[in-house]
Amino acid sequence: MSALLDVADLRVRYGHSLAVDGVSVRVGAGELVAVAGANGAGKSTLVDAVAGWSRGRPAVTGSVRLAGQDVGRLAAHRRAGLGLVLVPEGKGVFDGMTVQENLRVVRPPRGTAGRPYSVDDVLDVFPRLRERIAARCSTLSGGERQMVAIGRALRAAPRLLILDEPSVGLAPRLVVEVLTHIRDLVDAGLSVLLVEQNVRAALEVADRLHLLDQGRIVASGTAAQMREDDRVAQAYLGGLGP
Numbered sequence: 693m694s695a696l697l698d699v700a701d702l703r704v705r706y707g708h709s710l711a712v713d714g715v716s717v718r719v720g721a722g723e724l725v726a727v728a729g730a731n732g733a734g735k736s737t738l739v740d741a742v743a744g745w746s747r748g749r750p751a752v753t754g755s756v757r758l759a760g761q762d763v764g765r766l767a768a769h770r771r772a773g774l775g776l777v778l779v780p781e782g783k784g785v786f787d788g789m790t791v792q793e794n795l796r797v798v799r800p801p802r803g804t805a806g807r808p809y810s811v812d813d814v815l816d817v818f819p820r821l822r823e824r825i826a827a828r829c830s831t832l833s834g835g836e837r838q839m840v841a842i843g844r845a846l847r848a849a850p851r852l853l854i855l856d857e858p859s860v861g862l863a864p865r866l867v868v869e870v871l872t873h874i875r876d877l878v879d880a881g882l883s884v885l886l887v888e889q890n891v892r893a894a895l896e897v898a899d900r901l902h903l904l905d906q907g908r909i910v911a912s913g914t915a916a917q918m919r920e921d922d923r924v925a926q927a928y929l930g931g932l933g934p
């Protein structure tokens with residue numbers, strides 16, 4: 693079976709430094725695949741390259757396929773139009789606008805193959821946001837902001853949702869809450885590529901997990917296998933997870 697997302701031999705170079713060194717990742721339909729690694733491992737560089745975003749001027753080689761289509765040369769907005777939607781780390785929300793305004797301004801692209809979520813659909817996913825619908829986003833907690841960011845991504849009708857460290861800066865209870873919502877979306881049919889520094893949290897919800905170290909995948913397996921993996925245990929001890 694061909695994967696919904698098929699990233700093969702991706703390399704991303706900033707000048708002379710190779711931040712992502714030959715990474716291959718596949719995400720099947722309805723699957724939650726996590727890539728975990730320490731700060732600086734290359735997680736954001738990887739997902740930015742997959743989504744077609746660029747910070748600085750990275751040189752990217754390798755292939756990115758969505759549902760069999762080579763999207764690796766398309767601009768970010770074209771990839772998003774095909775359903776490859778990224779929630780970047782710590783971004784994706786307009787602070788000066790209310791929750792409702794943030795959700796309303798995003799419209800699904802015309803003719804999208806992804807599932808369009810209405811504002812109401814998003815509020816069904818994140819009931820906590822219903823109570824805060826009229827609140828300005830600058831007044832939200834970190835967890836609520838992350839829910840708005842994911843909600844905005846859902847409004848854009850993703851086929852494949854990419855999340856860059858949704859747990860960052862959240863209280864432990866909210867990490868569980870946000871990741872549980874993500875798992876629920878996957879169980880309802882969405883496909884997700886999740887990037888996390890928090891390996892332990894990622895293992896709670898992922899179907900499969902890859903460990904990224906200095907731009908390379910050093911271990912891969914199902915969540916059950918990876919819970920037993922020495923390298924994952926070392927990653928905890930090395931301060932990767934809380």
Ligand SMILES: Nc1ncnc2c1ncn2[C@@H]1O[C@H](COP(=O)(O)OP(=O)(O)O)[C@@H](O)[C@H]1O
Pocket residue numbers: 706711729730731732733734735736737738747748749
């Ligand atoms: N715009 C950039 N220009 C040069 N180097 C960068 C840039 N962004 C990230 N890097 C470097 O690439 C490596 C990977 O960074 P990053 O992808 O942000 O890691 P992570 O998201 O896993 O913390 C780091 O060594 C970082 O310093």
Ligand SMILES: [Mg+2]
Pocket residue numbers: 735736737781856857
């Ligand atoms: Mg990052």
